[in-house]
Amino acid sequence: MQLHTLLDALQEYSWREQQQQYTFDPTSEITSIAYDSRKVTQQGLFVAVPGTHTDGQFYLPDAAARGARLAIGEKLQSDDQAPPLPYIEVPNVRVALADLARAFYGYPADQLCTIGITGTDGKTTTSNLISTLFETAGRRNGLMTTANFKMDGKEWENTTRQSTLEALEIQEFLRRLVDAQVPYAIVEATSHGLELGRVHGCNFDVGVVTNITHEHLDFHKTIEAYRRAKARLFEMLDPERDKGINSRPVAILNRDDVSYDVLKPYCKVPILDYGIDTPAAVRAVDLHLGAQSTSFRVVLPDGEAHIETRLVGRFNVSNSLAAIATAYSQGICVADIERGMATIWGITGRMETIAEGQPFSVIVDYAHTPDSLQKVIATLRPLTTGKMILVFGSAGERDLQKRPIMGRIAAEQSEFFVITDEDPRDEDREKILREIADGAIAAGKREGKDFLCIADRTQAIAAAFKHAEAGDTVLLAGKGHEQSIIMGREKLPWDDRKVAREQLNKQGWHDAR
CATH class of the missing domain: 3.40.1190.10 (Mur-like, catalytic domain)
Structure with a gap:
């Protein structure tokens, strides 16, 4: 697609006013669009999107080295140096990315x-x-x-x-x-x-x-x-x-x-x-x-x-x-x-049953908000003849206000629970657990007796299973279908369903089917 056809799709501004500042040929062919400089191809267009931990503007030299014809982004953070390739400033780079993408794909x-x-x-x-x-x-x-x-x-x-x-x-x-x-x-x-x-x-x-x-x-x-x-x-x-x-x-x-x-x-x-x-x-x-x-x-x-x-x-x-x-x-x-x-049988990671021959129920669910946790517990409670046991946490660098609320809900609606990692990211994982625990303690629960704080999610699941008896329900909440757990900025392989089966097997339970 010719560059001018793409740029004409930008709804909020006129690119021609900036053409005098940077020399580029509007009739040149554009082969691809990328917002990750590592995915830039020869004669491609690079969109410098800001992220949580970095900014696409930092990668303009990499995009230029990989053969990008042009970069688009918001106002440059530094006026000291000219960008290493023609650059068009836009007021909202994310809207620009959407406009460019829909034009590129017709x-x-x-x-x-x-x-x-x-x-x-x-x-x-x-x-x-x-x-x-x-x-x-x-x-x-x-x-x-x-x-x-x-x-x-x-x-x-x-x-x-x-x-x-x-x-x-x-x-x-x-x-x-x-x-x-x-x-x-x-x-x-x-x-x-x-x-x-x-x-x-x-x-x-x-x-x-x-x-x-x-x-x-x-x-x-x-x-x-x-x-x-x-x-x-x-x-x-x-x-x-x-x-x-x-x-x-x-x-x-x-x-x-x-x-x-x-x-x-x-x-x-x-x-x-x-x-x-x-x-x-x-x-x-x-x-x-x-x-x-x-x-x-x-x-x-x-x-x-x-x-x-x-x-x-x-x-x-x-x-x-x-x-x-x-x-x-x-x-x-x-x-x-x-x-x-x-x-319809069910949705992956939503109220999913894990059965390895154990005499208690194990349910994996994505519930990670106060409302969804309450609703899942309310559904499982009438089906549970014994104790309701929870394993849950709260994501790092996300809604802090809900943490004590989640702790209070666990305190009020279960007999025993283990607070653990969800996705700590760059936050102190122990701090996250303490903030959840504060809500449980305020509701009258005692750590060590009514609940545990175990950051390692594998150990937390194992501890919950050890507390479970016939007729109990163990709810593993917060991860559901997810195939990774985020520690720092790294995604580590993780699957609640797989870990649950492994821990049940280690404790002597095996599906006889």
Whole structure:
């Protein structure tokens, strides 16, 4: 693609005003775009994106050495030296990256029905449910979530540790869907992804919210700012947008959640709400919550469906309603909705059972927020004849305010728990544990008797298993599907499910099947 074609896609400014400062040929061919200088190719374009620990501007010499024709970024931090290659300043480099990416890949979102899912908890489950319902109805789709990617039935794990990838990867994925003639794209849109412009240019047709609770205040600073970031998804829904494809713009809101009143003013498209406790267009009634399955009746605007699913817990009824409402909004019939929900076994790392012949239950779940931890415990408690035992932590360099809250929840809702590493990053791991423990101690629990602090997660899991007896439930929370644990700036291999099996085997339990 010629350079001027790419630069013309930059919406917020005119690049021609800066052409006099740096000499470059706007008709030259650009072979690639990269925001990591190590991925720059000859005749490529380098976008200097700032990160948490570094800044792309530091790598301009590396990009130049690798053959980049041009770099784009925000105002240079140093005026002392000229950059080592032509450089165009932009006011928002992340939005620029998204604009460049969608132009480079031929504006793929304009050729797809794009569905964005946001919320504090349940995004990955809801996204996968939507994908399954669409597949059941013969609607080929692609999926990008915290846990997995799917493209037209083929699935692979998300090992990046990013819930919403950078705009360059998103647009490249959408291009692959267009090329494969897959008409639907389902994209998990986190608050970071919305605030940082990663999903800019996705031109969403459908916006879905699960809930909005306490999370990511390290980044957003206030709950108001966090909610505002979520609202950006619904601002992106345009009732006048006509892609010339069979898509119906709609906002799918949770009538049971505070997010409904927060997000409603930002919706310019029709709203289809769902709920359990509150009257809604899509409502679950006659709930039967079992240990191995769930059933309920869904009342729709023009009919009803009877749902049988292996997903358990009231929160999964809400996730199911969000997916059902989305499918219904796009014209998927009741029979396909019923059939699709019945085929779903579970989502990787979400309420996943580990069975090695032990007389107590072991559950692995991604719950890492106060609200999600409470909901998972509330689901498991009625199924537990003995003690509720938790293993959990809180991520380093993330929301500090939730740490004592998590400790209090563990103190109030379990008989024994072990506080351990989640992803310490560059924080003092023992300090993180102490801040969680403060909440437990304030709730009246005593360390050494009611709970332990063991930073090493393997040892923590082993200790929890040693405390477990027949009829108990051990919940390993916070990691779920993740395949690494971040120590400092290094990602070390990790899998709660694998470690749990290894520790059960070491303690003499083996699956006899």
